[in-house]
Amino acid sequence: MANFDLNDDGVFVIVGSGAGGGTLGNELAQKGIKVVILEAGDRVEIQDFVNDEWESFKQLAWKDMRTTSGTWRIAKDFPNLPAWTVKAVGGTTVHWAGASLRFHDFEWKTRSVYGAIQGANLLDWPITPEEMAPWYDKAEDKMGVTGTHGIPRLPGNNNFKVLQAGALKIGYKEVHTGNMAINSQPRDGRGSCQQLGFCFQGCKTGAKWSTLYTEIPKGEATGNLEVRPNSMVVKIEHDDSGKVTGVVYADTENKGTLKRQKARVVAVAGNSVESPRLLLNSASSKFPDGLANSSGQVGRNYMRHTTGSVFGVFDKPVNMFKGTVMAGIIRDESGNNPSRGFVGGYEMETISLGLPFSAAFLEPGGWGREFASRLDDYTRLAGMWIIGEDMPQESNRVTLNTNVKDEYGLPVANVHYDDHPNDAAMREHGYRQGSAVYDAVGATRIIGVPPYPSTHNVGTNRMSANPRDGVVNRWGQTHDIKNLFVSDGSQFTTGAGCNPTLTIVALAMRQADYIAHQMGQKNI
Amino acid sequence: MREIDRRTQIGRRVLLRGAATAIPAAALASAGMGISAQAIWAQSAKNLNPHTMATLVLVARDIYPHDQIADSYYVKAVQPYDEKVATDSKLREMIEQGVARLDADAQNHFKTPYIEVLSQQGRLTILQGETLVPFFNKLRSDLVVALYNQPDLWRRFGYLGSSFEYGGYINRGFNDIDWLPKV
């Protein structure tokens, strides 16, 4: 395992070890580049995971203070928990469910396909679907995605069987157990899924892909990668020419002592709330609006997917908690079909919650007999999650809340979000279709559940062909500073109607190739 | 697959006093209607007075009413308050004043303290009083974790908790559903 000097200005520094940062770190290390990953959270290994929802949340989730504003329901239900992400080595790939879908071709060019939508800040990605195809191939192979590259799909659990029966009954065609980065058979030194049902709590069998026990140890084995946990980056520094020179981070194991790690290049991958926050908090006299922010787009166009859940109550047991959380999918609504009353598409994916999270999330703020009766019916619930494309809006944004400071005296992130009418129309449609699925197999009651704190956070440092329209270019390199990159979901130009992580990983692999080339050419 | 009814097969009156299993029969007999403020567990409270604790238990049940579970779970859910008020005087004030308010309102409407108001509807009306909003919200949001995060209680609802030590569900019925219509 490598151990680099704080004054080594030849290292490549990555902020964050999740889907984007962890993947980029390994890819660069494999290419012989010296990498330091600074990770704000602790290193919690597989054996430390617990099959207990709240206990695991305490152990892994990002709980540092954040604030919210806007008309989205989250601001009322979870005012200080706008996003559900992980603060630990591996980032949110420790919590994630593993659904790994490619964008549809049209989702790379929504401005052209959807046209101008009032109030939406749509933009085509500066990348084509054809260009992404081989990177998707590589990412699927890396992550061992079921239903691709000859990898068998997972067996369906009870929750999936209910979804499937209802879906087929109302005429849906594309229904299966998904494309999951979960081993259906032993692969890549990891075993296969034992249907534990705690995918959101860190997979204790390691069957689910997470950078924590795939990319990171592989990178470390090269001797080129050092991962420093408990290292919260508070500022990115630059020289007079505007080139980035390193980062200042708080060593949280040592009373928050500030340290300075020099760097040849810096890549930010702190997830879409922290990444723009860090760029904004790094403002200097040369860059008074924050780093890489000449466009004014840093923090804007925050997207979180149009979501909601539908639970069906049945007269017989389902026991949804047995087995994979995202156990299957209906894909028929994922295309763009404006005759439904909205542009873009959505997926319907099974979801299950244990009793503690069902109490917290089925009806936030709820109480009384009606509320209690849903939990009395716990064994007879089947659940699905609706996840669709939301519109980028300039005013949906991450800003610095200067009234609220963290323990290092830095303003915390405020997350502002208003639903776009397109989002609202899509959610309604999803609720209706989801209800129809469960009604078709005899649901005695339907529960429409509002969004959970955002698990899919994208778009706040978006990619654009023109430096005026976004923060990074087609390689995730900031338009303003050539040795500063963005490597996480915040690069997303638009969100597409599917889970983001496969695309984050594919982009990180593609970016690593570009970076290695640029470093070889001494361009950075 | 069969459904096991895990509910305790005893009447509601007994359930109301579920926590009273530790109370000697004589004490039970002398207790009036509703939850007895003399309940032994309530008397073991170190910082809050027994009547306050007993009231909190009933309020907890009124907020999250599950007829299938005994008072002991509600007791466990409110017990942390007794510890916390030792160092949190604001919380103590909020709780003592909240309970005093409940009792005052109950006296006004029903001429009894809150825990002796027999009709749940009657108690709910009081509980939703405007001046009680912060007290109510505090209890509701704390209890949604404190009540439902008790492993002993999960099984009553058919949730089986940690599965890793049992090898997950791959051989324990993850796909055993047998009642779905054939499509």
Ligand SMILES: Cc1cc2nc3c(=O)[nH]c(=O)nc-3n(C[C@H](O)[C@H](O)[C@H](O)COP(=O)(O)OP(=O)(O)OC[C@H]3O[C@@H](n4cnc5c(N)ncnc54)[C@H](O)[C@@H]3O)c2cc1C
């Ligand atoms: C419950 C749940 C289920 C999910 N299921 C799916 C799914 O099925 N499919 C899917 O595609 N996606 C899923 N997701 C989303 C997925 O996990 C994220 O999209 C993905 O992990 C985001 O990658 P990222 O690189 O942007 O950030 P992350 O993976 O969140 O990594 C960011 C890391 O940066 C660290 N960090 C932040 N700021 C700093 C700083 N200043 N200094 C140092 N370190 C910092 C954080 O601690 C974190 O470890 C799920 C998420 C959740 C919460």
Ligand code: SF4
């Ligand atoms: S269900 Fe499978 S993927 Fe999910 S935690 Fe269990 S073993 Fe891991």
